[in-house]
Amino acid sequence: MSDPLFDAADDAAKPLQAEExxxxxxxYIISRAELNEIEHIGVSDADRWVFSRKRGDVLDTNFLLTLHRRMFREVWRWAGELRTTGRNIGVDPIQIGVQLRQLTDDVQYWIDNATFSPDEIVARFHHKLVWIHPFQNGNGRHARLAADLLAVRLGRPRFTWGSANLVVPAQTRRLYVEALRAADKHDIAPLLTFVRS
Structure with missing residues (x-):
């Protein structure tokens, strides 16, 4: 018999493991829908927190951990802690800290040297943060909020992310995942289009 909390909603949402x-x-959570709802509340609270205060430095690894903790602290005991187990997505856990540091250094270099347009810098930051996959869960939502914060820091409006909640509408989520997969193959154009659609 299928367990509604363990089953993945689609090919991009990974099923929960027993230890998770x-x-x-x-x-009281017994279904994926209930989990999505309680996580959405935390993400919304973190969004208000981060955009209603003096913003932390989104290119600081400790701030990225704090942001994740703020998003999921009411849901997961490990909120804000780097992943310690291997996944079918993301870098090896031993490389997470190094890869995060390399990403933040790269992004600062791109900003300092105007290597790309501000939107492209933010899209590349988002893609690489998702690719690293630093946490057990919530990586896409965390990377989208971090990207929005970076966009605002660079004087740009927040991304629209397909103008939808990416947890529920299958078509929008599919386009988002396809854009990330294209970026994996060094084609950033679909992601740049998607984030402002």
Missing amino acids: REQLIPT
Whole structure:
């Protein structure tokens, strides 16, 4: 029999593993929809927090951990902690810290040297943060919020991300995942189009 909390919603949402379920803070959650709802509340709270205060430095690894913790602290015991297990996506856990540091250094260089347009810098930052996959869960949402914060820092409006909630509408989520996969192959154009659609 299928377990509604363990099953993936689509090919881009990974199913929960048994040890992940044990790390859930709310014990009443029994379905993926309930998990999505409680996570959405935390993400919305973190969004208000980060955009209603003096912003932290989004290119600081400690701030990226704090942002994730703010997003998921009511849901996951490991919120804000780097992933320690291998996945079918993301870098080897031992490389996460190094890759995050390399990413933040690269982005600062791109900004300082106007290597790309501000939107392209932010899209590349987002893509690489998702590619690193530093956390057990919530990587896409974390990377989108971090990217929006960087966009604002660079004097640009927040991205529209296909003008939809990417957890629910299958068509929008599919376009987003396809754009990320194109960026994996060094074609950033679909992601640049998607983030402002």
